[in-house]
Amino acid sequence: MPDRSVVSALPTFADVSRRPLLRVVAAIVLSGTSLAWAQSAWPNKPVKIVVPFAPGGTTDILARAIAPDLAKAFGQQFVIENKGGAGGNLGTEQVAKSPGDGYTLLMGTVGTHGINRALYAKLPYDPFKDFAPITLVAGVPNVMVINADKAAANKINTVNDFIQYARANPGKLNMASSGNGTSIHLAGELFKSQTRTFMTHIPYRGSGPALMDLAGGSMDVMFDNLPSAMQLIKAGKIKALAVTSSQRSAAIPELPTVEEAAGLKGFEASSWFGLLAPAGTPVDVVNRIQQEVAKSLASPAMKERLATLGAIPSGNTPAQFAALIEAEHKKWAEVVKASGAKVD
Numbered sequence: 001m002p003d004r005s006v007v008s009a010l011p012t013f014a015d016v017s018r019r020p021l022l023r024v025v026a027a028i029v030l031s032g033t034s035l036a037w038a039q040s041a042w043p044n045k046p047v048k049i050v051v052p053f054a055p056g057g058t059t060d061i062l063a064r065a066i067a068p069d070l071a072k073a074f075g076q077q078f079v080i081e082n083k084g085g086a087g088g089n090l091g092t093e094q095v096a097k098s099p100g101d102g103y104t105l106l107m108g109t110v111g112t113h114g115i116n117r118a119l120y121a122k123l124p125y126d127p128f129k130d131f132a133p134i135t136l137v138a139g140v141p142n143v144m145v146i147n148a149d150k151a152a153a154n155k156i157n158t159v160n161d162f163i164q165y166a167r168a169n170p171g172k173l174n175m176a177s178s179g180n181g182t183s184i185h186l187a188g189e190l191f192k193s194q195t196r197t198f199m200t201h202i203p204y205r206g207s208g209p210a211l212m213d214l215a216g217g218s219m220d221v222m223f224d225n226l227p228s229a230m231q232l233i234k235a236g237k238i239k240a241l242a243v244t245s246s247q248r249s250a251a252i253p254e255l256p257t258v259e260e261a262a263g264l265k266g267f268e269a270s271s272w273f274g275l276l277a278p279a280g281t282p283v284d285v286v287n288r289i290q291q292e293v294a295k296s297l298a299s300p301a302m303k304e305r306l307a308t309l310g311a312i313p314s315g316n317t318p319a320q321f322a323a324l325i326e327a328e329h330k331k332w333a334e335v336v337k338a339s340g341a342k343v344d
Contacts, residue, residue: 042101042102042282042285042288043074043075043076043102043103045076045103046076046077046078046079046103047070047074047076047077047078047079047102047103047104047105048078048079048080048081048103048104049063049067049078049079049080049081049105049106049107049275050081050083050091050092050094050095050104050105050106050107051063051080051081051082051083051091051107052083052084052085052088052089052090052091052092052106052107052108052109052112053082053084053088053091053109053178053179053205053206053207053208054082054084054204054205054206054207054208054209055082055206055208056206056207056208056209056211056228057178057206057207057208057225057228058140058207058225058226058227058228058271058273058309058311059088059107059206059273060080060082060107060206060208061227061228061309062107062137062138062227062273062311063080063107064080065302065305066137066293066296066297066302067079069292069293069295069296069299070289070292070296073292073295073296074288074292082206084179084205084206085179085205086179086180087111087112087116087119087120087180087181087182087185087203087343088108088111088112088116088179088181088182089112089116089120089123089124089125089181091106092106092108092125093124093125095131095276095277095278096124096125096126096130096131096278096279097125097278098278099278099280100132100277100278100279100280100281100282101281102277102281102282102285102289104277104278105134105275105276105277105289106131106275106276106277107137107273107274107275108127108131108273108274108275108276109182109183109271109272109273109274110182110183110270110271110272110273110328110332111179111181111182111185111271112127112181113127113131113274113276113325113328113329114183114272114325114328114329114331114332115181115182115183115186115329115332115335115336116181117329117333118329118332118333118336118337119180119181119186119336119341119342119343120180120181120343120344121342121343121344122344127325127329128325128326129279130278130279131276131277131278131279132276132277132278132279132280132281132286132318133274133276133318133321133322133325134274134275134276134277134286134289134290134318134321135274135275135289135290135293135294135314135315135316135317135318135321136272136273136274136314136315136316136320136321136324137273137274137275137293137297137313137314137315138272138273138297138306138311138312138313138314139270139272139273139311139312139314140225140226140227140270140271140272140273140309140311140312141225141226141243141244141245141249141270141271141310142183142184142223142225142226142243142244142269142270142271143223143224143225143229143233143240143242143243143244143249143252143310144159144162144187144191144221144223144240144241144242144243144244144258145221145222145223145224145232145233145238145239145241146162146214146220146221146238146239146241147214147215147217147219147220147221147238147239148215148236148237148238149217150217150220151239156239156241157241158241158261159241159242159256159258159261160261160262162221162241163195163197163262166195166197166198166199167195167196167197170197170198171198171199171200173199173200173220174199174200174202174218174219174220174221175188175192175199175200175201175202175219175221175222175223176202176204176210176211176213176214176219176220176221176222177201177202177203177204177210177222177223178203178204178206178207178210178224178225179203179204179205179206180203180343181343182271183225183269183270183271184207184224184271185201185203185341186269186332186335186336186339186341187223187244187269188201188221188222188223189201189339189340189341190267190335190338190339191223191244191264191267192339193338193339193340194264194267195262195264199221202219207224207225207229208228210222210224211224211228211229211232211238214232214238215232215237215238222238223244223269225271226243226249226251226252226309226310226311227306227309227310227311230251230252230308230309230310233252240252240255241255241261242257242258242260242261243255243256243257243258244257244258244267244268244269244270245257245268245269245270246259246268246270249310250307250310251308251309251310252310269335272324272328274314274321274324275289275290275293277289286318287318290315290317290318293315294315294316295315296315297313297314297315298313298315
């Protein structure tokens with residue numbers, strides 16, 4: 001029912017006919033309820049989460065980890081769509097140009113929203129203006145891994161062993177990454193810069209295919225996200241030498257940091273992954289998704305699952321995530337400048 005003060009201001013029956021009056025009253029009632037109805041109606045169809053890399057990488061793993069809980073919470077499917085290429089730019093651009101209606105989301109990364117703006121001469125999206133941050137899902141260390149057979153054949157057991165081998169074989173080693181501009185790529189560039197070594201960078205459309213070639217022997221080294229590399233490390237297909245974070249990982253505590261292992265002061269290259277929506281997505285929808293992701297990440301089962309992968313769950317607020325993106329952009333712009341890495 002409309003407010004009495006509003007009704008008293010309406011024209012009297014002496015002023016207007018009954019039918020126009022009913023239309024006025026109906027308009028007032030509907031105007032007060034239409035916004036709430038529109039918000040509560042979301043979602044009334046499946047929601048798509050675009051992963052801007054190939055299946056098998058950490059971005060994909062984390063998106064698929066939270067999707068079932070979101071589907072359960074909202075009563076609609078949350079479908080993962082992998083669209084790899086250009087260091088995550090293709091899939092990210094797709095979401096940037098999608099309607100802000102809550103039905104297309106992005107699992108963004110430190111690459112798509114922290115690095116690429118400084119690395120690419122022309123970026124097909126604005127990581128700030130084109131997106132509404134929802135929540136940071138998780139942060140992970142990267143891990144320096146090499147082909148197990150090559151490590152055994154050349155007695156490479158430590159980071160220093162690898163540095164000596166790389167210096168003795170300049171230009172003969174292939175360094176795989178999940179794509180230009182990813183933290184995996186930049187960790188390698190930072191390593192090359194600080195150790196004065198040269199390796200040929202080979203970008204892939206995601207960690208999955210890059211890891212397969214590393215395990216198969218066509219690639220020599222990679223600075224991959226720990227969650228996606230963990231299974232192959234445990235299976236002995238690839239050999240882990242160190243983590244690239246500032247501290248050791250609880251998931252694999254026996255591994256030293258690169259700084260510890262090689263004395264590379266200040267070496268740090270970790271990754272993060274978070275949900276974003278196109279700019280203009282209703283605040284109510286953004287907040288509802290953030291709240292359900294936070295609930296999912298706080299569950300004991302999810303905490304245990306992510307811990308085994310070496311991922312640290314978050315679930316922070318949209319404002320906190322936005323602040324992180326801004327800070328990370330500033331940090332990585334300095335790393336890009338120092339490394340000299342550029343992509344035209």
